[in-house]
Every structure is written in structure tokens, then in C-alpha cells.
Amino acid sequence: MLKRSPSLTEQVKSHIKRRILNEGFEDGRIPSETDLANELGVSRTTIRDALSRLELEGVIYRKQGAGTFVNEAGLQLKTRLEEIWAYEAMLEAHGYTPSTRIISIEQQSAPASIARDLNLSADAPVVTIQKLFLADEQPVIMTINHLPLGLITLPYSRADFNSPMYQFLSQFCQQHLTYYLSEIVPLNASVELAETLCIPPDRALICFDEIGYNQDNLPIIKAYSYFRDDLLRLRLIRRE
The missing domain is CATH 3.40.1410.10 (Chorismate lyase-like)
Incomplete structure (x- = not known):
């Protein structure tokens, strides 16, 4: 269960990304929004927003009628040029x-x-x-x-x-x-x-x-x- 905070969406996004990097999703398939919401104790809206951010980063992709999957090519991006980083x-x-x-x-x-x-x-x-x-x-x-x-x-x-x-x-x-x-x-x-x-x-x-x-x-x-x-x-x- 994740603790609520003002940056809950970012917290959920980071949690999902860590699981992706640790190959925590079988066959590279991301669970449904409902399953993730129940697992993490947050709303589907929060899950949807977190997944949208991961999709924007190129970490995941959505396939109509099939589901959401890990984007192996996107994981090769070590640095995102649109972000401020040290x-x-x-x-x-x-x-x-x-x-x-x-x-x-x-x-x-x-x-x-x-x-x-x-x-x-x-x-x-x-x-x-x-x-x-x-x-x-x-x-x-x-x-x-x-x-x-x-x-x-x-x-x-x-x-x-x-x-x-x-x-x-x-x-x-x-x-x-x-x-x-x-x-x-x-x-x-x-x-x-x-x-x-x-x-x-x-x-x-x-x-x-x-x-x-x-x-x-x-x-x-x-x-x-x-x-x-x-x-x-x-x-x-x-x-x-």
C-alpha cells in the first residue's frame, strides 16, 4: 500500500517504473488500471495519470484492444532531454x-x-x-x-x-x-x-x-x- 502525498501520481509512476526495470511484469504486460489501483490502494484516475506519464516518457505503449506493454526500446533512454537533471x-x-x-x-x-x-x-x-x-x-x-x-x-x-x-x-x-x-x-x-x-x-x-x-x-x-x-x-x- 502506498502512502498518500501531494505527489501521489509521481509516486505511483516511480513505483511502476521500478517494477518495469526489475522485470516485475510477466511477459512485459502491464496489469489493468483496476488491478493496479486495487494493488496500490489508489484511484484508477491516479493510475491512469501515472501510466500516461510513463507512455509520454516512452517507457510503455498501449495497443488498442490488447492492453499496455513495456516498451523495451524506450528503456534504452538513459536521459530525457526535456527534463532537468543533475x-x-x-x-x-x-x-x-x-x-x-x-x-x-x-x-x-x-x-x-x-x-x-x-x-x-x-x-x-x-x-x-x-x-x-x-x-x-x-x-x-x-x-x-x-x-x-x-x-x-x-x-x-x-x-x-x-x-x-x-x-x-x-x-x-x-x-x-x-x-x-x-x-x-x-x-x-x-x-x-x-x-x-x-x-x-x-x-x-x-x-x-x-x-x-x-x-x-x-x-x-x-x-x-x-x-x-x-x-x-x-x-x-x-x-x-
Whole structure:
């Protein structure tokens, strides 16, 4: 029996997904909504909503007149591009042992493009954080985050940036990172990026160029993430 909570649908979804990953459903067939509702002690509406979310993730699929089944192809998706995730967790999902190194933290005047994206006045101060994420001790992701200095309300140390940025924003800025507006950009590695990621210069990279927004739709962070695609593959399901 699952305990009721404000996030009951998400709790049910996670429970069903764990069973799927543990091959807990015979022949990959998901029980009926009624059977699941009785088993977990929740309403059919909650079950239906949880299954709809799993279907949207590509974890299950419905076949008219036959039932609901595990989508083996969808289980290959280790990272969903439309979700906010910590890179450490993403690397773990790909089977790596993750670690993080802070390259630099500096306060500077916001470059014009950063000020524009964050709705800041010209030369407003920002804190720029460069981090390197490693998979089994191999550099795989470099990030550059620009955070308006005026948002930070509590004293912080260098070590505080070891946590994911959404945690720092919540703890030290009282800001909830609700979503990113992301642009996926292919580019060739600069000399600096190549040295940091231990790859040849001009090697092709994938860049996430992102602006993060709070619950009031106000920009609170500008982020760049550079991925080595030889160690990390990003997949998605495209639907008709």
C-alpha cells in the first residue's frame, strides 16, 4: 500500500517504473488500471495519470484492444532531454562513476549577450562558474554558468558549487529553477575546450545553450554545457 502525498501520481509512476526495470511484469504486460489501483490502494484516475506519464516518457505503449506493454526500446533512454537533471545522475544512469571538478569561480561584469539574456543592466555583476564532469575519471562535460550576483542572498563557499546549480539556486538564492529554454548547438571545440575535455582541437561537440527561468518566468541563470559525444550519447523518442 502506498502512502498518500501531494505527489501521489509521481509516486505511483516511480513505483511502476521500478517494477518495469526489475522485470516485475510477466511477459512485459502491464496489469489493468483496476488491478493496479486495487494493488496500490489508489484511484484508477491516479493510475491512469501515472501510466500516461510513463507512455509520454516512452517507457510503455498501449495497443488498442490488447492492453499496455513495456516498451523495451524506450528503456534504452538513459536521459530525457526535456527534463532537468543533475549531470552526476545522468552519468550514473549511463553506467559511469561520476565526479566533479570546479575549474573556476569569478565575479565579473556581465558580457552584453549575457546581460541581455538575463534581463540585466549593462555591466551588471554576475558570478561565472566553470565546472568539469568526469565519467570514470575521463572528462566528458564542461559547463559554464552565469548567475546574477544580486540573486545570491546568503554567504557561500567554493565547495557549495559542487552541488547541481538548481540546488544552489534554491539554497542560496531562494529561487526555484522551473525550466530551461534550451538550444542544442553543434560546434567545433576551441583550443581551451579541447584542452579541458582532453580531445583534439576542432573536435565536434554538442552544446546546450540555455536560459533558466523561475516560477515567475523570470530568467535567473545562463548556462552552457559542452558534451563529448564519444563517451555520452543523448537519445530521444520522436513521435508522429
